[in-house]
Amino acid sequence: xxxxxxxxxxxxxxxxxxxxxxxxxxxxxxxxxxxxxxxxxxxxxxxxxxxxxxxxxxxxxxxxxxxxxxxxxxxxxxxxxxxxxxxxxxxxxxxxxxxxxxxxxxxxxxxxxxxxxxxxxxxxxxxxxxxxxxxxxxxxxxxxxxxxxxxxxxxxxxxxxxxxxxxxxxxxxxxxxxxxxxxxxx
Amino acid sequence: xxxxxxxxxxxxxxxxxxxxxxxxxxxxxxxxxxxxxxxxxxxxxxxxxxxxxxxxxxxxxxxxxxxxxxxxxxxxxxxxxxxxxxxxxxxxxxxxxxxxxxxxxxxxxxxxxxxxxxxxxxxxxxxxxxxxxxxxxxxxxxxxxxxxxxxxxxxxxxxxxxxxxxxxxxxxxxxxxxxxxxxxxxxxxxxxxxxxxxxxxxxxxxxxxxxxxxxxxxxxxxxxxxxxxxxxxxxxxxxxxxxxxxxxxxxxxxxxxxxxxxxxxxxxxxxxxxxxxxxxxxxxxxxxxxxxxxxxxxxxxxxxxxxxxxxxxxxxxxxxxxxxxxxxxxxxxxxxxxxxxxxxxxxxxxxxxxxxxxxxxxxxxxxxxxxxxxxxxxxxxxxxxxxxxxxxxxxxxxxxxxxxxxxxxxxxxxxxxxxxxxxxxxxxxxxxxxxx
Numbered sequence: 001x002x003x004x005x006x007x008x009x010x011x012x013x014x015x016x017x018x019x020x021x022x023x024x025x026x027x028x029x030x031x032x033x034x035x036x037x038x039x040x041x042x043x044x045x046x047x048x049x050x051x052x053x054x055x056x057x058x059x060x061x062x063x064x065x066x067x068x069x070x071x072x073x074x075x076x077x078x079x080x081x082x083x084x085x086x087x088x089x090x091x092x093x094x095x096x097x098x099x100x101x102x103x104x105x106x107x108x109x110x111x112x113x114x115x116x117x118x119x120x121x122x123x124x125x126x127x128x129x130x131x132x133x134x135x136x137x138x139x140x141x142x143x144x145x146x147x148x149x150x151x152x153x154x155x156x157x158x159x160x161x162x163x164x165x166x167x168x169x170x171x172x173x174x175x176x177x178x179x180x181x182x183x184x185x186x
Numbered sequence: 187x188x189x190x191x192x193x194x195x196x197x198x199x200x201x202x203x204x205x206x207x208x209x210x211x212x213x214x215x216x217x218x219x220x221x222x223x224x225x226x227x228x229x230x231x232x233x234x235x236x237x238x239x240x241x242x243x244x245x246x247x248x249x250x251x252x253x254x255x256x257x258x259x260x261x262x263x264x265x266x267x268x269x270x271x272x273x274x275x276x277x278x279x280x281x282x283x284x285x286x287x288x289x290x291x292x293x294x295x296x297x298x299x300x301x302x303x304x305x306x307x308x309x310x311x312x313x314x315x316x317x318x319x320x321x322x323x324x325x326x327x328x329x330x331x332x333x334x335x336x337x338x339x340x341x342x343x344x345x346x347x348x349x350x351x352x353x354x355x356x357x358x359x360x361x362x363x364x365x366x367x368x369x370x371x372x373x374x375x376x377x378x379x380x381x382x383x384x385x386x387x388x389x390x391x392x393x394x395x396x397x398x399x400x401x402x403x404x405x406x407x408x409x410x411x412x413x414x415x416x417x418x419x420x421x422x423x424x425x426x427x428x429x430x431x432x433x434x435x436x437x438x439x440x441x442x443x444x445x446x447x448x449x450x451x452x453x454x455x456x457x458x459x460x461x462x463x464x465x466x467x468x469x470x471x472x473x474x475x476x477x478x479x480x481x482x483x484x485x486x487x488x489x490x491x492x493x494x495x496x497x498x499x500x501x502x503x504x505x506x507x508x509x510x511x512x513x514x515x516x517x518x519x520x521x522x523x524x525x526x527x528x529x530x531x532x533x534x535x536x537x538x539x540x541x542x543x544x545x546x547x548x549x550x551x552x553x554x555x556x557x558x559x560x561x562x563x564x565x566x567x568x569x570x571x572x573x574x575x576x577x578x579x580x581x582x583x584x585x586x587x588x589x590x591x592x593x594x595x596x597x598x599x600x601x602x603x604x605x606x607x608x609x610x611x612x613x614x615x616x617x618x619x620x621x622x
Contacts, residue, residue, distance in 0.1 A: 024220070028213060033205035040206050053208055054215045061220055062564075062604055114192055119200035126197060141194045142201055172193050 009073055016064050024061055031074060032057070035081045041126055042085040042138050052088050056081035082143055086153050089135050093155075117176050125172050132156075133168035140165050232598045236538065236572050383426040387436075387589055389617030390419040395442040395609040411474055413609070414508075416441035420515070422617070429526070434519040434535065439544070442601070442609045443510040445551070446473050475509050476562045476602040478548050506552070509562050511601060512545035517573065535575045535591070543567040562602070569599045575615075584621070591615045 009030065015023035035056065039049035059080050067076055117125075126134060135154060139145045140161075145153070147161040154161070191199075396413040420438030427433065519537035546561040575593035582588060595611040 021217075025213070028216070032208050032212070036208040036212070037201070037204040037206045041201065041204075046209075050209060050212050050215075053212055054219070057216050058219050058604075061216075114196075116191065117193070117196055119196075119204075122193070122197050122200050123204065137197075141198050169193055172197075176193075 010069065013064065013067060013069070013073060016061065017067075027060075028057060031077055034074070035077065038078065038081060038142070039085060041123060041142070042082075042089075042135065044127070044131060044134075048088065052081065052084050055088075056084040059084060082139075086135075086139075089131070090155060092131075114173075115177060121176060122172075125176050128175070129168055129171055133164050133171060136161055136164040137168035137172075232572075233538075233570075236598075239536070384622040385424040385426065385432075385587075385619045386622070387422040387424065387617045387619035388419070389422055389438070389589065389591075389615045390417065391438075391440070391593075391613045391615040392417055393440060393442075393595075393611050393613035395444070395611045410447045412445050412447065414441075414443045414445055414510075416443065416510075418613075422517075424521070424619070430523045432521045432523075432533075434521055434537075435517060438515040438517065438539075439512065440515055440611075440613075441510055441512050442597075442611060443508065444473075444475060444609075446507040446509075473507070473509075474605060475511075475607050476564055476605045478507070478509075479560045479563045506550070508549040508551050508556070510545070510547045510549075511543065511562070511565060513541040513569070514544050515571070516540045516542075519573065519575075521577070529580065531579045531581075533577045533579070535573070535577055535593075537573060539571045539573060539595070541569045541571055541597075543569075564602050564604060566599065566601055566603060569597055569601055571595050571597045571599075571611075579619070587619045587621065589615070589617045589619050 009027065012023045012027055016027055032053065036049065036053050039052045039056075040046070043049040043052060056077075060077050063080070067073065126137065129137060132154075136150055139150045139153065140147075147158045147165075150156075150161045151158045156164075392415060394413050394415050418438060418440035420436055420440075422434055422436035422438075424432050424434045517537060517539040519535045521533045521535040523531055523533040525532045543565060546565055547558055548560050548562055550557050550559050573593050573595040575591045577589060577591035580588045580590075592612075592614050595613065597608045597610075599608075601607045601609070
């Protein structure tokens, strides 16, 4: 969050810490669009995204007393929302066993030949990833977590996290390039 | 078009300013589940209502009795009076006085016309002097009390005239009753008035806490949640400021809690991603008390309550969930004695208590097998409660007495604000009191 916005938001946070509803609403209006964007990218449908957004903001307002103004407020809110998304994922964990790195055939493509995708199709493609791939890919790319951190958060092995990330990348390339080819033909 | 930007970076860039407007219902859903300021207002309303109730009760029960000790039945023997009664002169004088008083106060007619002042001085029965009325007829109860105390000189004429002119029949009866108490040893009024008496009591109680939830933004009470019986105990210090009024404080250790039963169709499974202690599994299981935090990841695998799965990277517990919150309670109670019998007394008590959280535990129970798994999250370390009770006190001697008090206690502030957990506790306290 920009410094200027930080200056604006600091009194709001203090009012929120006093439980003032108007301040809560203002903070929600400021941050909800961005957080809902995050939720949409982590979830399979809008309903789940909305549930996570609500749960995340309830936790934000319930724990806002613990915010010490030592870092970015938006970053703090985002961590809470992402933790909520992780918990949501773990509650709805896919039943099928996931691959381990030992069984995974590494299939990296040459980065220099990476096509340039449109932002919209890229975001939509990520939401269509298999659920665990989507979660690992988002945590790795957007939250910049290490495989050890992802493994601990999701309750999977480090190898599984690595394999899921590679498969997610490959899946995206396959689906995005096929889409691009169809577009070119049409 | 080919690029040198990996798909990761392209995606990261696409998300930098990506925003989606949430539906309006999202905010409404948040508001509905947020603990609002109105809950704080509700607390003040509760406190104000409690204070108003106490004030009204005090008013109805005659505030004038609050600090005024004047009832002869409760003023037990003073040594001075006892000595007086034992002396021959006092015996004779007392007999005279009692007779005279009865004549004055009961039929009143003939004696009201007595004009020659008859003089009786209890301490110096042979010394002639004038009697003086210390009180006017309007202050007859006080006068009567002094007569009971044997330390006031009467002007029979004045009293008789006052009685003849203005005393109602009911007042006569009151006098008669008081004078009959002359037979019992009674302490002088000067030495006993405004004296505060102390009573220390050790009490133990059995309590049932019923789960109730109000203003709960996250959870309401489920049908499979049951209250728990628990034991507690402590010390009570009672200050008796008048025969009817006393005030109580002390320290009391008590417990509230509940059991959530696992049903066949919906077993409670608490999972932990690994077995490291302190693992936060918040979100996996919650009930009306709050969200469970499992800290027993390192539990030995041979524990019957511990389950693990080879197909899924989880392990955890299943069974009934038992949650306990132990509080140290410091009560501030007012007590009003309703009935006072020679062998027993009954009083009502009401007031507020400050409760400080002392312990917080969660268990999984299967039959007799009980495993501590962690605790309930976000429990408030300090809560207020109100209580209302009816006490029975049976004196064993002047010093010792047995106390029994059924009491209802309600937590006016939530033990877990987000979940609105405000249990109602019904308890029976029993103890032994020592009076100083």
